[in-house]
Ligand SMILES: NC(=O)C1=CN([C@@H]2O[C@H](COP(=O)(O)OP(=O)(O)OC[C@H]3O[C@@H](n4cnc5c(N)ncnc54)[C@H](O)[C@@H]3O)[C@@H](O)[C@H]2O)[C@@H](O)CC1
């Protein structure tokens with residue numbers, strides 16, 4: 001399990017550890033890891049041209065000390081000081097190691113900081129910031145970390161835009177500057193990193209879009225923090241193996257779980273076929289299809305394994321592709337019954353905020369969640385964690401908000417995020433596969449939170465396997481589920 005903690009939790013853990021170790025230890029641990037990661041990113045250190053963007057706090061301190069280490073190993077390191085309060089000892093360490101320090105104004109380019117530079121010639125012949133950035137192999141973002149508010153100040157924005165314009169990769173220290181660290185929101189301009197090196201634990205912005213995309217891959221350096229339970233978690237391969245309901249010697253098709261599927265319609269028969277494929281690619285022992293005869297025939301033609309018509313089930317998946325054939329009173333009956341339910345797409349219209357629905361897993365995309373909360377879609381997309389939590393609380397259901405990063409929020413406040421999907425998964429019917437798969441996991445006995453998070457992980461893993469960086473169809477994702485599962489279970 002990967003964990004993401006809030007800034008407040010990180011600060012408390014840091015204070016606790018700092019009281020027990022010599023001053024500066026944590027920053028040295030962070031800077032050492034950062035220097036190694038930058039060197040690995042560059043594929044070597046000697047002769048590499050490294051530009052550090054330095055703000056006013058300890059984030060800049062990390063970058064300066066890492067820069068000093070790189071300079072000692074032969075890199076040409078220049079720090080652009082964006083604030084006159086840059087970390088003094090870090091700046092001194094860089095200067096001593098042979099690095100250069102310059103100050104910057106957005107329009108006139110840099111001028112050497114006479115109090116900080118080791119190179120007196122730099123005062124008389126400053127290189128323009130643009131030239132510095134253009135010829136850099138990497139730009140290191142030490143503007144702000146967990147102390148930052150969203151947005152970049154004009155000087156920082158100008159330099160970051162130069163790096164973007166010249167296509168120079170940016171490695172972010174702890175967090176890409178400008179994002180909202182505790183929510184993953186990006187209301188203001190921010191750094192888009194090629195790689196983010198973080199310390200102690202992940203932060204929420206590393207997991208939740210749009211900020212997660214701005215982080216690029218995230219590499220975690222252990223600095224020895226002792227942390228409380230996380231606000232947000234993200235399952236890893238070992239968690240899938242731990243949580244997946246693997247059958248055993250005594251299992252039969254009923255004990256493995258029977259799923260009822262109330263999906264698809266004469267308007268959208270394909271949704272029924274696709275959701276059934278997703279369900280059969282999961283752990284369930286049997287699938288019962290409930291719907292119009294013509295649709296049941298289409299499902300049976302694709303999947304002779306299914307049983308058509310009602311009967312005992314351990315869970316329901318309801319809603320994908322129901323279109324106009326939505327029977328809201330019947331769906332409400334099933335929501336109130338004791339079997340857990342995955343509620344998808346059109347079925348979400350049956351949700352009301354009166355009942356106790358703790359065993360329901362609702363699987364909206366941003367547009368559907370926006371309708372449930374009576375806000376617009378762009379608002380949900382910009383503030384994904386907030387709105388997933390809000391809906392979980394208001395409707396007393398576990399909410400799985402689909403998207404490039406999928407957020408699963410349970411009504412008791414637990415949140416999991418799936419970050420391993422490929423954008424190729426944004427294809428018609430992919431949501432139907434997920435609904436069937438999550439239903440399968442619920443029927444096999446997982447809680448809505450586990451079913452949603454294991455389902456999202458397997459769905460994305462199957463998509464990656466089917467895609468290999470090329471186009472996929474929903475059916476090819478479903479078809480890849482058994483192989484992806486086998487791989488993740490270590491088979
Ligand atoms: N907390 C920890 O466990 C550790 C923190 N370390 C580093 O320290 C960082 C936190 O340092 P600080 O608390 O000094 O804070 P930052 O360096 O993140 O920010 C410094 C200051 O920048 C100003 N600021 C805020 N928003 C801004 C914006 N949008 N544009 C420009 N300036 C802005 C504020 O005055 C803020 O206090 C971490 O991100 C990490 O890089 C590491 O040295 C190791 C351990």
Ligand SMILES: Nc1ncnc2c1ncn2[C@@H]1O[C@H](COP(=O)(O)OP(=O)(O)O)[C@@H](O)[C@H]1O
Nearest residue numbers: 402403404421422423425426428429430431432
């Ligand atoms: N940019 C993206 N990157 C990765 N996965 C995505 C992206 N956009 C959407 N997805 C995933 O693709 C699936 C699309 O589901 P959905 O929106 O319900 O489509 P449909 O209704 O056509 O089935 C979801 O699992 C979602 O998380």
Ligand SMILES: [K+]
Nearest residue numbers: 141144173175
């Ligand atoms: K940063």
